[in-house]
């Protein structure tokens with residue numbers, strides 16, 4: 516089950532990331548992502564609407580793989596699980612959250628940005644990791660250098676932070692990158708203005724780029 520979740524994240528290659536101001540945005544956003552060709556989404560716990568939005572998507576659009584992002588506390592993790600999240604992601608590596616996710620059987624991708632953090636994650640039995648913040652840390656060149664000594668472990672990265680249509684092809688061509696995530700597909704402004712067609716169009720463009728790699 517967990518292996519299926521990881522392989523679904525990596526086989527889709529792109530995980531749209533969204534922060535909801537209001538739960539009423541959840542289903543129109545899910546429909547825009549589906550229309551644009553994506554059936555997974557990371558809903559961040561940066562806003563108080565996160566848990567209700569995850570619950571709405573899990574309930575009303577069960578074909579979507581909905582996960583929780585910016586999971587900074589065990590309380591965030593518990594709220595995500597109760598809401599029906601199928602996976603969780605964090606910007607950093609917090610051993611307490613890793614242990615809680617493993618105890619609950621929830622696929623969890625902690626954030627790493629250094630070899631030491633990669634090794635902490637491997638030591639915890641994790642090989643699916645978020646690389647964050649991907650572009651400011653040094654982009655594909657930096658990640659490729661980190662990947663070299665760990666490639667044989669089977670580690671794969673969900674690269675996020677500064678990914679956009681303009682650098683998507685470069686990221687997806689990098690052997691270390693299982694998938695990328697990012698907020699460029701569903702920006703705060705597009706959500707606030709209910710520009711669902713524009714979001715679907717950005718998704719379709721990204722899906723075309725991913726298919727061309």
Ligand code: 3PG
Nearest residue numbers: 675676677678697698699
């Ligand atoms: C994350 O939490 O992964 C990042 O905030 C996403 O970064 P982006 O907004 O540059 O896509």
